[in-house]
Amino acid sequence: MATPQGRTPGDRARYAQLLDHAGRATVGLRPAPGAAAPRMWGSGVFIAPGWVLTCAHVLAAGDGRRRETGPDGVVGVAFGGRVAAARPAYDLSRPAPEAAPGAARADLALLRLLDPEPRHPCAWLSDQPATLLEDAYIFRGHDRSGGEAAGEEGDGARGGAAWPGARAERDAPASPVDAFIAVRFGARDARGLQFGSDVRVAPGASGGPLIDCDRGEVVGIVKGRHLQDHVGLAVPVTALRGLGPEHLVAGAEGLGPDPYHALMSLHDRWHWAGQELGRATGPTWFDAQHAIMAGRGRLWGIQERLQALDLLARLPAPRDPLVVEAAVGEALERGERPAAWALRTWRDGHGALYQGSDPYTELRTFVHYLRIVAQLAADEVRDEPGEAAAAVRAQAVRLAEFVQAKAVVLQPQDRRRIGPVRRRPRSVLVEFEPLFYDEGAAELFNWSVSEGYGQGQWLRVDVQESAGGVPFEQAREQVLRQLGGRLLRADGAAGPGARVRLEVAVPEGRWHTAAGQWEVAASARRTARLRPVGPGRAVILRDQGRREQVDPAWWQRWQGLRTAPALQALRVGPREGAGARLGACAESVWRLLETAGEGALPALCHSVADGFGRDAVGVALDTGFPAGLWPARGHGEERDCDAVCEEFHRGVRELLEGSGGVARLPELVRQLRAKAAEAAEEGTHWARDLVLLYDDPEDPIPPLFTDRPQLSPG
Incomplete structure (x- = not known):
């Protein structure tokens, strides 16, 4: 006999391990432990150690009032045959008092277990928006519940199936697969994700996971069924990107100034830790994903994603969401906004890169993006002292090493293209290289201009090299003719209001070079006025004889x-x-x-x-x-x-x-x-x-820009 939506028992068996994990990560929400004759309100799902995601309306009675809770708002979270105490921590359904009219809301809430010790599984939250899919499942719901969501049904109906988290409390528990129902996810609009089913959504399903089995991910949190058009509704998990400190429930213990970044970091690091050698745990959610997705010929598979997201989770949150969008646009080789959804963290940027392209192009895109992120993260703390900044630099190096390992299969032209990642420059270096001829010959020079990104990382953007060279004064005039534009472009790349440092590397005998008094074009206009560079930006002198070797x-x-x-x-x-x-x-x-x-x-x-x-x-x-x-x-x-x-x-x-x-x-x-x-x-x-000589050995000037022997001409 066919299962809902025409699926065969074999199809369901393929997802049995995944749905077993989903069942164990799904919880029941009810009054606080010890309450008399407790009734199930709805569902939730563990998404990080000690954290449960559910719909905000599950925590409210049918008339919109809060459920009857224990002291300090304590509620019960039922899983694994026990009921743990938890407290609502964040409510995304109500904007902050100072929020503008029409501010985005989401029918989502987060609960925090009061006892951080109990072991429990966690579901995998997708890092990308849900797309049209057929292999989708939702939790059937509990057989005891109460309350309704306004304009929806799902929590208030009677009948239904067993709840996997309560198997130990049942005389005749259902199998994990039977606890889920196959649905067809069909659209996404202002109400959320829409799905349909041949089987009526049972009570207590609200707050449970909507699972894309083809990808092995939770893509939504079930709300219920709309009363007018009878479609099932779910809140996309990407709506969590709106989580902010303003959603913290009064008196609750939160996750700090950036709760979304903190929460998803806990999530991604937990899943990576589950694969560590020597752990005494059984099969993990990743194992179930791997069983489904192995053999698809992906060069950037779920194992690469698992490690990449763990490495990204160990970095600080990006200073500005626009930085994430810019990095995604660069990796995708287009400058416009990458998608119609907000990108807040490096994880979100990772999720925006799945473009349905061929495996090689997809690998190249992810490698490019992660290389950009590693450099940006390192740049943010380049000059900061202290252990915290050192730890960030170390994590950025780990990410860069991971990227390098994945880039070895790229074609040579792609390795070259991805190498000079566009970053925020911190300086522009002008270097005068003397050409050494016979004693008594006139002193002649070549020169170069480079953008600097710290720690000895330079990108040469202009080189003037000839066999004969030119006198120093002529070389300086050649530099000054184009230096103003180069500084302005570097300022623009460094960020609004930035003024990058000018560094001038000179050989012995030129230490009196007054680079701070050089006059350069004040704008990009063809007839721009000349202005001294020193009063407007830091200018330092460097020794041309010191290079990558630090004594x-x-x-x-x-x-x-x-x-x-x-x-x-x-x-x-x-x-x-x-x-x-x-x-x-x-x-x-x-x-x-x-x-x-x-x-x-x-x-x-x-x-x-x-x-x-x-x-x-x-x-x-x-x-x-x-x-x-x-x-x-x-x-x-x-x-x-x-x-x-x-x-x-x-x-x-x-x-x-x-x-x-x-x-x-x-x-x-x-x-x-x-x-x-x-x-x-x-x-x-x-x-x-x-003149300020300022020669930082942690940021040595680049190697000579010519490999030509320094010999007498002719």
Whole structure:
């Protein structure tokens, strides 16, 4: 005999393991434990440890009033032959008092078990919106219940079938499969998901799961049957994306400022933990899914999804839902909004990628999306200190490693395309590479421009390379002609109101480069005015000789500066009078720099273009100093220090004493430049051409952009 909707007993047997898990995860809702003659109100389903999802109307009587509950609103959750105490925690059916008229509501509620210890199964909630399907089942309902939902029936009818969670309380329990009824899911509109059935929906079905057996997922929560057109209705589980702190029930213990992210993280991590080696549990929901979906030829299967969602659950929530939509749009290779539903978390973005495409394209899309997420998550905490930020960086690395493992089967052109993920740049690097010819030949340069994303990750966006090179001044003019537009584009990619840092890497002999006074186009207009770059954005100088290899002295000095309770200016200058060279006091300068304390920062008032100043900077770099300060036009060796020098050193001391740490120096120097440029504050003119060497070994400049040997031409 055929089952409802023409299914055969063999079809039902195929889903027996899945429906068994669904039955054990489905609960009955009733008065608090110990209540006399309790009546079942409806159903619910475990979706995370200690958390039950149901319809909000199940917790209300037929006249809309709250059910009779125990002290503090305690209700009973019946499962596995026992009744546990729980309390309503979130109600999505009522918008917050401050919500705008017409704010979205959902007939959903969440209950939290008061005892967090009892073991119970959890259903798998789909990460994607429900589509048209035939292999769908709903829980039949309880044989004892009461109450009705307004405009619907389902909780108030009599008759019905056994409830799987109550099998231990029944004399003649039904099988798990018999506890579910096959339905045909046919549409989705403002009322929710619509389904029909040849069999009347029994009482107590409200709040139970609507299961898409083809995917092995819960896609909705059953509401009941509409009285006018007699279609069954369910709330899509994607409506949970509207969950916010405003839905917290008064007096309840919540999930923090982002309850939806917290809840789904608990859900996804629980399912991944169920597959750990050595666990004493039996078959899991994933095992049932795998039995149904194995052998379909998917390159991105349920095992990849299981691990990916666990890794995403360990990351912080995205700072803005628009970031998720942008990442999905990029992975799908289109810029528009990816779908007509809201995407709030990285999990939601994952669910938006199922496009019914061929297995290879689907794999490529998921790999691309997860690579973007790993980079975005790392970028958010790139410069943050502390254990929490370090943990996020570690989780981002785990996700990136997972992505790399899945990307090995991609075609070479796809690996190349996905490699330079579009991210939020934090800096633009201009690098001048000297070409070394025979002694006495003119000094010539090539140059490049890169966007930086932190931790030594760079994407070159412009390169000027020739066998002969050009003089430094010409190379600088070539850079400046296009630098304004490049900075504006990086600002736009970094986010609203952002001003990325300009970093300039120069070789020895060019440490006096006053990049903060460079003038670049102020807009993208063809006739845009030129404006100094330094007052509007942080500008730092980097040593072109330091690259991906970090020597111990450099690293130790940097760590010392980062952890020092305060920074101190270390005045570096010759002990003799005018005309003194480093050769006359080499040992004293070397000893001064090598024995300096952790918070010391070299400060020179001498010119660093040549002579003593140039040699002293070289010693500072050789002894590991990652930062230093000097004027671009310091005084030469023909004169001794004077009142101008004293003003400079006093200003540097005050700057460092109130800096709050080395990480803030680029912005503080920018502020000084801005004040000096506007003459807004007396005594800041010394900072107009201030140069800040700021060489972060945790973010080394990229390898040389040419593999061409540095040989004499011809």
